[in-house]
Amino acid sequence: MTPTTELPDLPGAAVAARAGRRFDLARYRDLSLVPVLLVLGVIGFIVSPAFLTSDNLLGVGQQATELSLLVLAEALILIAGRMDLSLESTIGVAPVIAVWLVLPDHGARFNGLGLFPEWSAIPLCLLVGALIGAINGFLILKLRLNGFIVTLGALTLLRGLQVAVSQGQSIVNVPESFRYLGGASWLGVPAAIWICALLFLVGGCALAWLRHGRALYAIGGNAEAARAAGIRVDRIVWAVLTLGGLLAAFAGILYTGHYGSISADQGNGWIFQVFAATVIGGVSLNGGRGTLFGALTGVLTLQLVVNVMTLAGVPPLWNQFLNGAIIIIALIISRYASGEKQE
Amino acid sequence: MTPTTELPDLPGAAVAARAGRRFDLARYRDLSLVPVLLVLGVIGFIVSPAFLTSDNLLGVGQQATELSLLVLAEALILIAGRMDLSLESTIGVAPVIAVWLVLPDHGARFNGLGLFPEWSAIPLCLLVGALIGAINGFLILKLRLNGFIVTLGALTLLRGLQVAVSQGQSIVNVPESFRYLGGASWLGVPAAIWICALLFLVGGCALAWLRHGRALYAIGGNAEAARAAGIRVDRIVWAVLTLGGLLAAFAGILYTGHYGSISADQGNGWIFQVFAATVIGGVSLNGGRGTLFGALTGVLTLQLVVNVMTLAGVPPLWNQFLNGAIIIIALIISRYASGEKQE
Amino acid sequence: MADPSPVRGPVVEADGISKRFGATVALSDARISVAPGEAHALVGRNGAGKSTLVSILTGLQNPDTGTLRFDGEPAPARGDTDAWRSRVACVYQRSTVIPALTVAENLFLNRHRPDRQSSGALRPISWKRLRSRAGELLAEYGVDVDPTARAEDLTVEQRQFVEIARALSFGARFIILDEPTAKLDARGIGRLFEKLHELQRQGVAFLFISHHLQEVYELCSTVTVYRDARHIVTAPVADLDQQALVEAMTGETSRGTEPSWSVTGRALPEGPPLLDVTGLSLAGHYHDIDLTARPGEVVGLAGAAASGNVQLGETLAGLHRPQAGTVSVAGRPVRTGKVPAALAAGIGFVPEDRHVQGLVPQRSVAENATLTVTDQLGPFGTVLPSRTRAFARRMIDDLDIKTPGPATPVAALSGGNQQKVVIARALATRPHVLVAIRPTNGVDIKSKESLLGAVRQVADDGRTALIVSDELDDLRVCDRVLAMFHGRVVAEFDAGWSDEHLVAAMEGMTGPTHPKENHDSHH
C-alpha cells in the first residue's frame, strides 16, 4: 500500500476511494456496445437461421472492412483532438489517381497516363492518400485554418477531382494487386478481414503501450500541456493526419479490389457513418478519449444492423428511418453504459 | 478617451492606444468576405454582361433564401456553442408531414390524412420543425448525449421518415399558401428575399441589442460562466435549438413553394454547405463568436460562385472541384483578413 | 553539494529579453540570472510579464530579442524538447494536467521510460512499473491519490500536487515554480516547502514566483522585481523589507503597510440579519450549517480544501441544490439551486475559478462586467451599447482595472485584472449579500488590497459580504470568521484572531478559544 494511509485525516482518501469505484465502470466504457452486439446477434438468430452461418458473418465482416479502416483513421485523428472529413473522398480519389498514373494511355475504356509500371499502383495509391493527409495537415497546422472546414472543402474538392480525372466513369480494369487484396481468402477468411484485424491490433497496441501512441491522448486531452511535457505536438498531429490519409487510401484499395471497380462515388456519404461508428464506439469528438476496440464495435454494430434488417425483411421505405433510430439508441446505450455525460 | 489616460505613469496607456488598432481589425472580421464578394462581382461582370442585371442578381438572391435560412438557424446554434446537423432533413420532413396531415385522404396521387384544414399547413409545418428542434434539445440537454451524433442520427432518421411518409414520391399538389410564399413578388422583388432579409435583420438586431441575444454569446463562450452569472443556459439553448428547427421548417416552406413540389431529397447534402457558409462567414464552430451578417456573406459567396461559374460556362466536370477549392480559398482569405488563428 | 565544479556560471542567465503579443508588450529588455543552488524569487504585479518569462525560459516561446544561456551554454533549439527538459523543469501557472489520463501517466508523460528518455519509441511501456513508481513518487509528497485514478477526478489541490511532483521528479538542477501555492491550502504549502527545502539542500536552484511575499521571505535568498514588462531590481531578500519590495513592484511610495480599511474598533453591527442560513446540508460536502450575517458585516468562511466551505458558498449563489435547509435574505426565503433566484434575492457571487465560472474569455471587458445586469441596461429587454460602456467605464475606474478599454476581450488582460472583472460582475447588481470565493486568487498584493477594499465597501454601505477562503490575508477584512472542517463549522472567531488559532481550527484541531457561546447567541 502507499504510505498515504499514514494520513488518515486527509479527506482525499475518501475521495480517492469513492472515485475508485467509478473508474471501474468508466474503464469498461469501451465495452459499452458489446451488449448491443449481443442483442443484435440474438435478434439476428431469431429472425433468420441464415444469420449465424459463417458465410453470412464473414460476409458482414468483409463488408465492414473498408468502413472500419476509415473508422480506424478517424479514431486516431479524433483521439489526437482533430477531425478529418475528407477521408470519404480520399477512399475514392487515391485509387483513381493511382490507376490513372498506371494504366496505359490507350486501348482501354479509361485511358491513363501510363507513367508508372503496374506493380507501383498500390504504393502510388498509398502515397496519394498520405499526401492528401499531409496537405490537410499543412493547411490546419501551418496556416492555422479551421480543420472542420478545411477538410470539408477538401471533401468536395477531392470528389470533384475524382470526377474530373475519371470523367465520371467507373474504372473497371483495375490493377491485379488491388483485386488480389480485395478478393483473396487466407485460411478460408477474406484477406481484407485479416489485414483489418491486424491493423486494428497494431493500432490498439501502439495506442496502449507506445510512447507516441500515448502522446495522442495527451495531445487530444490538452495540447498545451502536451507541448509543455515535451511532446512535439504539431509533428505528431501531422503524422496522424498523414497516416489517416494513408489508411483511407488503403481502404480505397480494398474497396476497389472488393467491388471490382472504382466507382465515381466510392465512399460518397460515408463520413457520417464513420463519425457515427466512432462516437457510439466511445471515442470523444473533443479528443483524448476512446479506444480502437470501441471504435471497432461501433462499426460492427452499424453493419450488423443493416444485415439483420435485411434478413428480417424490413420494408425498404423504413430502412433509413430505422438506421437513424439505431444510431440514436446506440448512443443512448453507450452513454448510460459508460455513465458519462457527453458534452 | 479611456480612463487609462488618467494614469500617465503606466505604460498601459501607450499599449492601449496601439492595441486599439488591433482590435479594430478584429471588429471588422465579419466583413472579411466583403472583398471576396467584390472580387466575385468583378469576375462575374467580366465573364458575362448578364451578371449585373437585376434579373440575375434577384435570381441569385432567391436561390440563396432557403440555404440562408438554414445558415441563419445554424449560426444562432453555433454561436450558442452547439451544432445541429439535422436541419438539412427538417427542411424536407416538416413540409411533408404538414402536407400529409392536410391533404385529403383520397383523390390525389399522394394521399394525406386530411386531419386539418388546408390553411393550417404553414402553422403545422412550423410546429413540426419546432418539435424536431425541441426533441433534439431534449436528447442533448436532458439526456446529455453528444449533440453532433444525436443530430447526425436525427438527420438520417428524419430523412427516412420523410421517405416513409411520402412513400418516396415527390409531392406535387402543395398547398396554395406554400406556393404563394415561395413564388410571390413584392415590389418587384421575390417575397422570399424580403422575408429572409427581414429575418436576418431581426436576428442580427436581437443578437446585438437584446438581452437574450447577448446571452447566446456568453453561453457559447463559456457556458459555466454564463450559468454562474444567472443566465438560464439550458432553457436558452433549448429555445435556440427549437428556433433552429422552426427556421429550417420555414426554409422548407419557401423551398417547396419555390420549386413547386416537395422532392424526397429536398435539402439532401445541404448541411455541408450550411457549415461552410457559416464558418467562412466568421462564425466559430466552438461557439461565442460571429455575426449573422458574416454568415450571410458566407451564403452569398457560395451562391455567387455557382452563378459566376455557370455564367462563365466552366466545364461541368470541374464544377465540384472548383467549389471545394473556393471554400478553402475563402477560408484562407477570411483567416488572414481577420488575422486570427482558427483552432 | 552534488555539484563538483566550483566555477560554474549561473544555471540560467537571460539578458535583454523582449516579447510582445500583437500590440501588448509583455517583456521589454528584461533580464534575470539564477546562481546554482540559489532560491530566487520573481515578483511583480499582475501582467508584469513573469509568466511570459517562464514560458521563454522553458522553451515554450521564443523571445523576440535577447539571449538565454543555461550553465553558460546557449539555450537549446526550440524544438529540442529533451534538451530543454534536462536543463529546466517547471510548474506552470496554468494547469498542465491532462484530465482524461491517469495520475501515473500524467506524472510520467512522455517519459514513460525513465532510463532512456527519447529512444525506444518502439519499446512498450510497462504500466505496472509506471504505476508503482508513481505510487512512490506521490508518497514522497504525502499525497493520497490512487495512481490509477483519472486526473479529472482529483481535487484541485491533488492535481496541483501531481503537477508539482512531476516537475520536481525530473531531476533537473533548476526548477521554476510559477505561483505553485495559489491552489494549495496551508498544510499543502507546508508540505511543498518541506520538499523544496530538501531539494535546496541538494543544491537545486529555484525560480519562485508568488504573490505571497511572506513565502518569498521564507524560501528565497534573492529577489528580482519586474514592473510593466521591465526589470526593476535584483537584490538579496535581506536587503529589501516588505515595504521596499511593494514599492519596487508598484512604483509608488507606499502609504505604509496599513490597508485603507480596518476592522478593528468597529461597532458590532446591529439589526436583523441580512443573510440567514439554517440547517443547510449538501451530501458529501457539508452538513447542517447555520449562518447569519448582519448589515455592515463581513463574515469569513475559512476552511482548507474539502472542508466544504467552497460548496457552501456556491450553494448560496444557487449553483447547488442542498438536500436540506433554508436560505433567506433580508427575511425573505430564497429558492435554492437556481442562480437567477439567488441573483434576484440580492446575492452576488465571485466564483472560485475565474477561468471556469468567471469569464467568457473572448468577450469584452464591458460585456463580462455587465453579464449579471443585462436587464438593467435598456428598456424592453434591450442592451444598449452606450449604457454598457458607461457602466463598464465606471467599474474600470472604481476597481482600477488595467485595460486598454471596455471593448478589449477579457482574455487579453492579465490574471489580476481578469479577477477584477469577475468582482466587477458580482458587484454590478449591487448585491445585498456578496459571496466571494477566494476573491484575491492569483492577484498581486496591490490589487489584493483594492479588491478586499471593494468587498469591505459593500459592507460599509450597509450590506453584507461573505468571504470564503483559506487565505489569512483575505480573512483579515472580516468582522467574524467561521472555521469549517469536514463539512461543519467548528469554530468562530471575532476580529483580532491569531493566525495559529485559525489555522489550527481549519485543520480540525479546535483550540481552547472556541467561542461556542457566541455562535449560540445568534439563535
Place this chain on the structure above:
Amino acid sequence: NRGSDSTSAGSGGGKAAIGIDLPRADSDFWNSYAQYVKQDASSQGLNTLPVSNSQNDVTKLAANVQVFQNTGAKAVVMAPQDTGAIASTLDQLAAKKIPVISVDTRPDKGDVYMVVRADNKAYGTKACEFLGKQLGGKGKVAELQGALSSINGRDRSEAFAACMKEKFPDIQVIELATDWKGDVASAKLQSTLAANADLGGIYLQAGGAFLQPTLALLQQKGLLKPAGRPGHIAIVSNDGIPQEFDAIRKGDIDATVSQPADLYAKYALSYAQAATEGKTFQPGPTDHQSTIISLPNGLEDQLPAPLVTKDNVDDKSLWGNNVGK
C-alpha cells in the same frame, strides 16, 4: 400475352425463390417500379424473398445480395446504379450459379442472365431530334444533366450532344450539371436564362427531379407560355411520370420519353422466373415489341421507350397513365 413465360409453372408455393433489390426509395420513378414489382410478383404468383433496398449504395447492394445468397435465392433482380462496382458481386453470384437480371443498367463486367433496360442513348437522341425539329434547327438549348457519375445520365448527355452536333449544328447546347438535384437545376437554369434571354429549348434528363422546379421557375419569370404561342420555350423531359403527362396536356412542356417502369418490373420478374426454370433466350425480336441483343457478358432486352407528345399522351398503355390512381 402477359406472363406467358411463367404460365408453365404452378402456383407460387413450389417456385424457386427470387431475391429483389430496389436501388433507391427516394425517387418517383423507382417507387413506381417498386409498386409494379409488388403487383407483378403477386399476379405472376412468384416466390420472392423480402424485397431489399440498397439506397443507391453499391456496398449495401453487395450486402443485400449476400443475404439473398444465404437465404437461398435462385435468381436475383437488381438495378445496380454503379455499373462498375457490381462486378465482383456478379462474379460471386456466377460462382454460385445464381442468374442475375439487371434492370435499367448494364453492368460493365460480370455475367448477367438478362439486362432489362431501355436504351438511354436512344433517349438522348429522341430528345435531340424532337427539340431540333421544334426549334427549326437553330437557337439555344439548355440541357439539365444528371450526376456526372451516373452512367445513364452520361449516355443521355453523350447521345444528345452527338446528335445535336451531327443533325443540328446551328443549335448551341448549354450543358448544366445538376447532380440530379432540382434546386441546383433551377439555380443554373435561372443563371442561364439571365444570360441567354433567347433560350429556345430545354432538355430535362430527369422529369422526376427537374420538372416542377423548371416549371416553377418559368412561371415566376413569366416565360411559361403554352405550346404554340410565341415565346414558348420547347421542353422535352425524360421518365414518363404522370406529372409530365399532365404538363404535356396543359401545354407546359412538349414531350417526354417514357421510361417504362411497368415493363421493367414485368419483364425483370418474368426473366427471373424463367432463369430459375432453366430457360434460355436467343438474340432477336421478342413477343413484346422489343429486341434482345447480345452483350459480351450476357443478353439485353431493349424495351421500347416511346416519345410521348400531345398526340399520344392519353394512350392507356403508357405506364404513367396507370400508376397511382
